[in-house]
Amino acid sequence: MTKQELFNNIKKKKSFLCIGLDTDIKKIPVHFLEEEDPIYAFNVKIIDATAKYCVAYKPNAAFYESMGIKGVIALEKTIEYIRTKYPDQFIILDAKRGDIGNTSEMYAASAFEHLKANAVTVAPYMGEDSVTPFLKYPNKWVILLALTSNKGSNDFQLTADANGERLFEKVLKKSQEWATDEQLMFVVGATQGEMFADIRKYAPSHFLLVPGVGAQGGSLEEVVKYGMNDQCGLLVNSSRAIIYADDSLDFAFAAAEEAKKVQQEMAVYLNRLID
Amino acid sequence: MTKQELFNNIKKKKSFLCIGLDTDIKKIPVHFLEEEDPIYAFNVKIIDATAKYCVAYKPNAAFYESMGIKGVIALEKTIEYIRTKYPDQFIILDAKRGDIGNTSEMYAASAFEHLKANAVTVAPYMGEDSVTPFLKYPNKWVILLALTSNKGSNDFQLTADANGERLFEKVLKKSQEWATDEQLMFVVGATQGEMFADIRKYAPSHFLLVPGVGAQGGSLEEVVKYGMNDQCGLLVNSSRAIIYADDSLDFAFAAAEEAKKVQQEMAVYLNRLID
Numbered sequence: 001m002t003k004q005e006l007f008n009n010i011k012k013k014k015s016f017l018c019i020g021l022d023t024d025i026k027k028i029p030v031h032f033l034e035e036e037d038p039i040y041a042f043n044v045k046i047i048d049a050t051a052k053y054c055v056a057y058k059p060n061a062a063f064y065e066s067m068g069i070k071g072v073i074a075l076e077k078t079i080e081y082i083r084t085k086y087p088d089q090f091i092i093l094d095a096k097r098g099d100i101g102n103t104s105e106m107y108a109a110s111a112f113e114h115l116k117a118n119a120v121t122v123a124p125y126m127g128e129d130s131v132t133p134f135l136k137y138p139n140k141w142v143i144l145l146a147l148t149s150n151k152g153s154n155d156f157q158l159t160a161d162a163n164g165e166r167l168f169e170k171v172l173k174k175s176q177e178w179a180t181d182e183q184l185m186f187v188v189g190a191t192q193g194e195m196f197a198d199i200r201k202y203a204p205s206h207f208l209l210v211p212g213v214g215a216q217g218g219s220l221e222e223v224v225k226y227g228m229n230d231q232c233g234l235l236v237n238s239s240r241a242i243i244y245a246d247d248s249l250d251f252a253f254a255a256a257e258e259a260k261k262v263q264q265e266m267a268v269y270l271n272r273l274i275d
Numbered sequence: 276m277t278k279q280e281l282f283n284n285i286k287k288k289k290s291f292l293c294i295g296l297d298t299d300i301k302k303i304p305v306h307f308l309e310e311e312d313p314i315y316a317f318n319v320k321i322i323d324a325t326a327k328y329c330v331a332y333k334p335n336a337a338f339y340e341s342m343g344i345k346g347v348i349a350l351e352k353t354i355e356y357i358r359t360k361y362p363d364q365f366i367i368l369d370a371k372r373g374d375i376g377n378t379s380e381m382y383a384a385s386a387f388e389h390l391k392a393n394a395v396t397v398a399p400y401m402g403e404d405s406v407t408p409f410l411k412y413p414n415k416w417v418i419l420l421a422l423t424s425n426k427g428s429n430d431f432q433l434t435a436d437a438n439g440e441r442l443f444e445k446v447l448k449k450s451q452e453w454a455t456d457e458q459l460m461f462v463v464g465a466t467q468g469e470m471f472a473d474i475r476k477y478a479p480s481h482f483l484l485v486p487g488v489g490a491q492g493g494s495l496e497e498v499v500k501y502g503m504n505d506q507c508g509l510l511v512n513s514s515r516a517i518i519y520a521d522d523s524l525d526f527a528f529a530a531a532e533e534a535k536k537v538q539q540e541m542a543v544y545l546n547r548l549i550d
Contacts, residue, residue: 062381100425106337123398127427150375152402
């Protein structure tokens with residue numbers, strides 16, 4: 001999917017919501033445990049209930065890997081389900097991968113050839129040759145960690161060099177030597193509030209993947225205020241607050257209601273942008 | 276496995292060699308393609324041929340993931356094979372994982388509960404709460420990226436702050452607030468040569484996992500000169516140079532010969548240490 005196609009979907013659906021499929025066997029409604037593949041069965045219901053309110057899904061690899069083979073099968077089937085039934089959804093494999101060149105090539109093959117995701121999250125620590133193998137796939141995206149939503153983001157990402165340039169700024173600048181905003185996005189946590197203004201100094205036109213609204217406590221209003229650009233430039237993710245909105249038989253209805261609520265707030269912000 | 280047990284194995288086998296199982300279906304001898312599970316069948320032959328010369332195996336998750344379900348099955352079976360047949364081998368899942376706390380918990384469950392590896396490689400970019408979930412497992416290890424073997428290690432890892440402290444040094448220091456050398460190792464590339472002396476300033480007693488000898492061109496002699504401590508403190512990895520030493524029917528013999536050659540060089544260094 002190209003950047004323009006993504007923006008078109010955002011305008012059409014009046015949403016820049018990404019739903020995180022952090023599906024945990026311990027948290028899904030118990031009646032799914034009777035299913036042959038409870039994780040996949042749950043995901044299908046969530047996806048069918050929420051697809052009209054979002055433009056992206058983000059399965060979190062860790063949750064599937066923790067279940068071994070069964071989990072990996074559920075992940076493959078989930079992505080395939082989204083791809084075939086909702087081909088306009090942008091599918092992000094949230095995996096935080098990154099290794100030396102010949103190994104990143106393998107991770108890229110896994111994400112793009114095997115799973116056929118549109119994008120994969122990548123950790124920048126190992127530098128250029130750990131990232132560029134993911135960029136060899138036309139119209140596939142790297143979403144590079146810049147400033148994350150968690151407490152530990154303070155440990156290294158904010159470290160300033162002798163010129164006052166912080167590590168996340170260095171990541172934003174350096175990585176633009178490797179790809180354009182047609183293939184590169186950045187992860188910036190919603191909990192970072194006003195830091196979005198700093199991010200936009202270095203990456204005015206890039207899409208940002210923004211986790212941390214919802215369970216982690218970030219504010220959508222602040223993210224929009226400081227982070228939105230003239231092509232929206234935001235994919236705001238919510239995982240737990242939507243997919244576990246309710247654990248009764250009404251879970252899918254509750255997830256849809258929660259997604260709709262976020263989408264309606266987003267529609268207001270988008271209307272301002274488009275007006 | 277504890278640090279003392281690992282050192283005992285090193286002394287017993289006169290080896291601190293780790294063999295990287297970067298098994299690639301395109302590189303294994305063609306007769307394996309007739310096997311039901313070529314990757315696993317190849318690994319078994321390599322492991323049986325080399326186990327006496329090494330103290331650790333390091334399957335590289337990317338190579339298995341790139342093959343989807345089949346690859347993940349081969350990975351599980353490979354680790355199980357090493358665990359049961361060679362229980363004194365230290366098994367490192369090379370996966371470069373790391374995410375927000377609740378997600379790192381899932382990666383830790385995958386590495387330690389499901390796959391039952393002894394150690395997992397972790398990327399430090401997201402800081403403390405992305406690393407500590409892996410430390411909740413007694414006698415299981417985090418091997419944190421510090422200074423990697425690839426060219427891209429220059430992009431961010433060497434960036435100095437206003438006090439001249441480089442990012443990899445910050446990682447070495449900060450992470451020691453989270454764990455002791457009984458649970459924490461660091462990745463330092465063999466290609467980094469004299470930098471090992473700098474590493475040892477900050478991490479004198481830790482084990483270092485050292486990739487980059489062999490195909491990547493690092494020198495074992497330099498690594499030992501600057502990196503060895505009084506409990507050895509080194510696990511030197513070789514992947515391609517051993518497992519693909521030959522692609523004929525003699526591949527296992529060639530791998531054993533190559534591993535033996537490295538082990539014999541290591542024995543000389545260890546004898547100096549123990550004398």
